[in-house]
Amino acid sequence: MSDPDEYIALVSSLPSSERLFVAKQPPLSRLRLDRRLAALSAEHSLMLAQIEALLSWSAYDMQADEAVAIRRAKAALRDIAQPTLRAIVQDRMELRTAVAALRLRARGDGPPPGAWGLGRWTRHIAANWSEPTFRLDRSMPWLREAARMIEHRDPLELQRHLLDVSFRRLQRHAARHQFDFEAVVIYVLKWNIFDRWAQANAEAAARRFSELSLEALRDFPDLMLEGQAP
Amino acid sequence: MTEFVLALGWLGIYAPMALGTIASAIGCSIAGQASIGAMLETEGGYGRFVGISAFPSTFVIYGIVIMFTLNREVTPENAGGLFGVGLLAGIALMYCGIWQGRACASAINASKEKPEIFGLSLAPAAIIEGFGVFAFVFALVISAGIS
Structure with a gap:
């Protein structure tokens, strides 16, 4: 349990996490966030970096495999003393394990042999591989919707759905922490979700723009674009 | 023994007096840190x-008043009464001051985003002040019975 009043000034200097999702422009850039996070103690700063390295996809190389994530998760769980942060890491790894299982099954693979994934449900998932939601409806009610999106090959919607699930779980943990280290970590993780959400929206907007452009140009087959050979 | x-x-x-000072110092420090953060x-x-952030400073005043009310010649007959009333009133003031500081910090954190809730967000701090006043007033009332 952290000191409940340890980071009062830091938390008060951050815009509310709810504002992150309603703002058209990000109310806080990563640069400004990092400047504010300079108020963290050296130990907490390292722990935050460790948690971000585990939970942010941008902290992984393209070639990184499941073993890297599991190794980082085990190291983080060994080092993190705060029960709330441990629960957040475990929650997120269980979410990833369940989604990885859905993807494997959609690809036509069987349950992975031996030790795989992380969390309480790995054996349960393998034992209920043929069930639509691995019989995890009660623990993971969002899994049915995620399975549907994977089947319909809709990665953008799936990403939004998972970000939404992760955000709601963080909100649940945030209710018990206001000015302590856990509150700071939860805020940064929410900021990361917002960042990925904004990137997903930008990608969707770019794709939609491209589709509309092609549709509009279809009516003008003789139109020569700049740089295009006649 | 005497x-x-x-x-x-x-x-x-x-x-x-001592516990009221601790209450005000911690409470003002907590709320003050929130106000500094909000200014950024x-x-x-x-x-x-x-x-x-100055709200919790009232507890030191309550403590001073209780101290002067209890201040009298200490005898073996009245020492127990002075000890019980003074210590428990001080503990009550200390908790009220610290938690009022936290309530003020939350109010500052919330009202920096939504200035329209500024007044309402102070309600929890005001309620805690009420509890502190209870401890203060009844410490004065009960101290009248100590010889």
Whole structure:
């Protein structure tokens, strides 16, 4: 349990996490966030970096495999003393394990042999591989919707759905922490979700723009674009 | 043994003052840190943040008044009463001050985003002040019965 009043000034200097999702422009850039996070103690700063390295996809190389994530998760769980942060890491790894299982099954693979994934449900998932939601409806009610999106090959919607699930779980943990280290970590993780959400929206907007452009140009087959050979 | 009982009496006289000071110091520090943080994020209205952060300073005043009310010649007969009333009133003031500081910090954190809830967000701090006033007033009332 952290000191409940340890980071009062830091938390008060951050815009509310709810504002992150309603703002058209990000109310806080990563640069400004990092400047504010300079108020963290050296130990907490390292722990935050460790948690971000585990939970942010941008902290992984393209070639990184499941073993890297599991190794980082085990190291983080060994080092993190705060029960709330441990629960957040475990929650997120269980979410990833369940989604990885859905993807494997959609690809036509069987349950992975031996030790795989992380969390309480790995054996349960393998034992209920043929069930639509691995019989995890009660623990993971969002899994049915995620399975549907994977089947319909809709990665953008799936990403939004998972970000939404992760955000709601963080909100649940945030209710018990206001000015302590856990509150700071939860805020940064929410900021990361917002960042990925904004990137997903930008990608969707770019794709939609491209589709509309092609549709509009279809009516003008003789139109020569700049740089295009006649 | 008599000296120990007399020492407890003196402890009871000074406890409200000391614990009230601790309450105000911690409470103002907590709320003050929140106001400093909020100043970084807002463009104006700094004065009201600083004003809220001074709310917990009332507890030291309550402590001083209780101390002067309890202040009398300490005898083996009245030392127990002075000790009980003074110490418990001081503890009550200390908890009220610290938690009022936290309530003020939450109010500052919330009202920096939504200035329209500024007044309402102070309600929890005001309620805690009410509890502190209860402890203060009834410490004065009960101290009248100590010879």
